[in-house]
Amino acid sequence: xxxxxxxxxxxxxxxxxxxxxxxxxxxxxxxxxxxxxxxxxxxxxxxxxxxxxxxxxxxxxxxxxxxxxxxxxxxxxxxxxxxxxxxxxxxxxxxxxxxxxxxxxxxxxxxxxxxxxxxxxxxxxxxxxxxxxxxxxxxxxxxxxxxxxxxxxxxxxxxxxxxxxxxxxxxxxxxxxxxxxxxxxxxxxxxxxxxxxxxxxxxxxxxxxxxxxxxxxxxxxxxxxxxxxxxxxxxxxxxxxxxxxxxxxxxxxxxxxxxxxxxxxxxxxxxxxxxxxxxxxxxxxxxxxxxxxxxxxxxxxxxxxxxxxxxxxxxxxxxxxxxxxxxxxxxxxxxxxxxxxxxxxxxxxxx
Amino acid sequence: xxxxxxxxxxxxxxxxxxxxxxxxxxxxxxxxxxxxxxxxxxxxxxxxxxxxxxxxxxxxxxxxxxxxxxxxxxxxxxxxxxxxxxxxxxxxxxxxxxxxxxxxxxxxxxxxxxxxxxxxxxxxxxxxxxxxxxxxxxxxxxxxxxxxx
Numbered sequence: 001x002x003x004x005x006x007x008x009x010x011x012x013x014x015x016x017x018x019x020x021x022x023x024x025x026x027x028x029x030x031x032x033x034x035x036x037x038x039x040x041x042x043x044x045x046x047x048x049x050x051x052x053x054x055x056x057x058x059x060x061x062x063x064x065x066x067x068x069x070x071x072x073x074x075x076x077x078x079x080x081x082x083x084x085x086x087x088x089x090x091x092x093x094x095x096x097x098x099x100x101x102x103x104x105x106x107x108x109x110x111x112x113x114x115x116x117x118x119x120x121x122x123x124x125x126x127x128x129x130x131x132x133x134x135x136x137x138x139x140x141x142x143x144x145x146x147x148x149x150x151x152x153x154x155x156x157x158x159x160x161x162x163x164x165x166x167x168x169x170x171x172x173x174x175x176x177x178x179x180x181x182x183x184x185x186x187x188x189x190x191x192x193x194x195x196x197x198x199x200x201x202x203x204x205x206x207x208x209x210x211x212x213x214x215x216x217x218x219x220x221x222x223x224x225x226x227x228x229x230x231x232x233x234x235x236x237x238x239x240x241x242x243x244x245x246x247x248x249x250x251x252x253x254x255x256x257x258x259x260x261x262x263x264x265x266x267x268x269x270x271x272x273x274x275x276x277x278x279x280x281x282x283x284x285x286x287x288x289x290x291x292x293x294x295x296x297x298x299x300x301x302x303x304x305x306x307x308x309x310x311x312x313x314x315x316x317x318x319x320x321x322x323x324x325x326x327x328x329x330x331x332x333x334x335x336x337x338x339x340x341x342x343x344x345x346x347x348x349x350x351x
Numbered sequence: 352x353x354x355x356x357x358x359x360x361x362x363x364x365x366x367x368x369x370x371x372x373x374x375x376x377x378x379x380x381x382x383x384x385x386x387x388x389x390x391x392x393x394x395x396x397x398x399x400x401x402x403x404x405x406x407x408x409x410x411x412x413x414x415x416x417x418x419x420x421x422x423x424x425x426x427x428x429x430x431x432x433x434x435x436x437x438x439x440x441x442x443x444x445x446x447x448x449x450x451x452x453x454x455x456x457x458x459x460x461x462x463x464x465x466x467x468x469x470x471x472x473x474x475x476x477x478x479x480x481x482x483x484x485x486x487x488x489x490x491x492x493x494x495x496x497x498x499x500x
Contacts, residue, residue, distance in 0.1 A: 036426060043410040043424035119422065141453070148455045154426035159440070160450025162426040166436060167443045169429075171452035201445055227440065228447020 001070040001108055003081045007325055011088050012110040013178070014312040018130015022299040023247045025178040025218065028089070029136045029235070030125035031144055032163045032172035036152040040164040041117055046100060049117060053101040056116045056151075060105045063146040065112070065139075069105040074098075080330060083321030089127060091115055112139065119164050120172075122147075133175060133239045137231065160227065170227030175238050179246060182217040182296045183253035186268075193249055194219070201225055202242065216288030216295075216315075221246065254300060269297040273305055276314075277348050281337040287318045287344070306348065314344060407431040467497055 013026035034040060038052055060066040074082055074095065082096040090113040091104050102117035115123040124143050126136040154162040160170040168174070184190040194204045203222045206214040221242065223234050257265045272290040276282075295311055297303030316322055318340050324331050327339055405414040412424030414432050423429070429436060441448055471494045478487035 034426065039410045039425040040423055042420060042422045043412055144453075145456060148457065152457060153455055155455050156426075156429060156450075158449055159429055160452060161455075162429055164422045166423065166429075166440050169440060170444065170447065170450045173452070225444045225447060227444035227450060230452040 001068075003070075003072065003077075003084055004325075006070070006088065006106070006110065007084060007322060010309075010312045010316050012127050012129055013089050014316055015129035016308045016312060018128060018132050020243070020247050021130035023180055023250050024131040024243060025129070025180055026089070027128050027131055027133050027136055028125055028174075028176040028178075029133065029140050030123055030174045030176070031140055031161075032120040032168045032174075033122040033124070033144070033147075033161060034120050034154040034163065036154040038121065041119070041121070042164060050101040052121050053103060053116055056122060057103055057105065059147055059151055060114050060116075063143070065143050065146055066105055066107070066114070069107050069112075069114075071103060071105050073103045075101055075103070080321050080324050084325055087316065087319045087321050092118060094118065112143065114143070120168070131177065131239060131243055133177075133235045137235055141231075167224065168226050171229070171231050171234070173226055173231050173234060174222050175234055176220050176222035177238060177243050178218055178220050179243075179250070180217055180292070180295060181219055181246070181250050182292045183257055184250050185217050187253045187256060189249065189253060190219075193246060197221055197242070197246070200242070215285055216292040218288075218292075254296065258300065258302075265293075266297075266302060268293045269303050273303070276344050279341045279344070282318075282341045282344065283337055284319050284323075284340065287340065288315065291315055310347065314347060318344060405432060405435070468494065471497065 013028075016025075018024070018027075035052060035055070038044065038048060041049065041052075044052065057071055061069055061071055072081070072085065074091070082091070085091045085104065085106075086093055086096045088110065090106050090110065092115070095102065095104070095115050095118045098118075100117070102115075104116065105114045107113070111127055113125050113127070115125070124140055124147075126140040126143075128136050156162055161172040163169050163172050181190060181193075184193055197204050201224050203220075203224050205220045205222070206218070223238070225234075272293045276287070276290050276294075291311060291314060294303055295308075298308050298311060317326060320336055323336055323340055323343065326343070331339055406412065407424055407428045408431065409427040410425035412428060414435055417423055417428070417432065423432075437448075471490055475487055475490045475494065478484070478490055
């Protein structure tokens with residue numbers, strides 16, 4: 001398996017299936033772990049870094065869950081390939097841009113990705129379309145158990161798993177759910193919901209995690225507390241309370257729009273489609289902003305020009321690295337704007 | 352809100368948040384990242400004094416370096432900087448001070464062994480007190496087996 005093979009499909013997080021998938025795009029659980037006998041990456045020298053990478057990449061690919069995984073050495077991988085992995089949510093932007101010995105293992109169906117030498121030695125993450133946190137936890141917990149048979153993780157009886165940043169100490173878990181909330185933005189309730197979530201000590205971020213913008217009305221909600229609560233308790237609060245509540249608000253906002261602002265809603269969807277079909281140059285940000293009302297239109301049964309699968313393809317393949325991968329060459333921003341508009345027009349042209 | 356539109360030619364607009372929303376422009380999230388919040392807290396703590404020249408004997412990282420980066424140098428830092436880290440950790444985790452989640456299987460085995468030994472030693476003492484030497488010999492053997500394993 002290669003990165004080129006991955007790009008043939010839109011991957012796990014854009015499958016558009018699973019519970020509450022009209023609003024919940026994807027679920028993710030990540031566990032942070034460090035090897036007990038090595039320093040954290042902040043103070044590890046190049047030799048130690050290489051040794052950690054060698055030891056962990058070997059350990060992951062020799063476990064039964066990881067034996068068919070694709071191992072990508074990010075120190076030698078080219079920039080477009082690294083960014084393809086970012087756009088597919090398999091590695092963080094920081095991991096793609098960092099230097100030194102580091103990598104990632106990706107399972108063939110992209111439901112699992114393990115980053116080696118990111119902020120911590122290991123960041124194992126499970127990804128699923130829709131709200132499927134319990135299933136994810138079972139899978140990622142299993143990977144953790146398999147690795148712990150041969151590796152000693154830094155662990156303290158009182159503080160739990162020891163991580164480079166004290167904000168992750170304890171369980172080292174981050175539960176993250178990506179939600180599509182266009183109606184809450186249109187009804188101007190999004191800030192109120194985001195504030196309420198932050199009051200519950202949750203982080204609300206944009207598409208690509210920490211410090212990024214909420215492009216295309218996609219928001220990531222994740223826990224910040226990792227000490228003093230069990231993994232199951234954190235997951236349970238997400239799947240039983242937090243996410244169903246936000247989903248409920250978005251559904252109500254969508255009903256309000258359909259009932260009281262029908263023409264404005266359909267106008268927004270129709271105009272977005274019009275621009276996508278006719279633009280001659282378009283940025284990826286604008287593409288995602290235009291796909292957002294269409295996505296909502298499809299989920300509400302108000303847009304029938306193309307289906308969810310096409311929407312996901314347009315979403316992923318118009319992002320810079322995927323676009324360049326498809327074209328087979330590197331393009332500057334200006335060339336990308338033209339190539340992107342061409343791709344969208346062709347994809348949406350009547351058959 | 353300040354917008355620079357570079358296509359088709361560079362054009363600058365100054366809009367309030369509501370107008371920017373109407374214009375369909377992406378609204379930048381105004382929130383602090385976890386690390387930023389932590390940094391602020393770390394700096395605040397420094398104001399209270401102490402810890403600047405404290406260094407971890409294992410990795411050599413100083414507390415001052417941690418304050419700049421927000422990242423620790425090795426697992427032992429949690430011991431070396433315990434006094435300064437404890438209030439910070441408590442604040443970052445809604446008052447949480449103790450891990451109640453998953454325990455690595457190896458650590459779990461160690462805990463089981465330790466609690467098993469404690470129980471057996473108590474049983475041994477009881478057997479001796481009761482002058483039940485046959486039972487005491489049996490328990491002693493069990494302790495030896497567990498200690499070796």
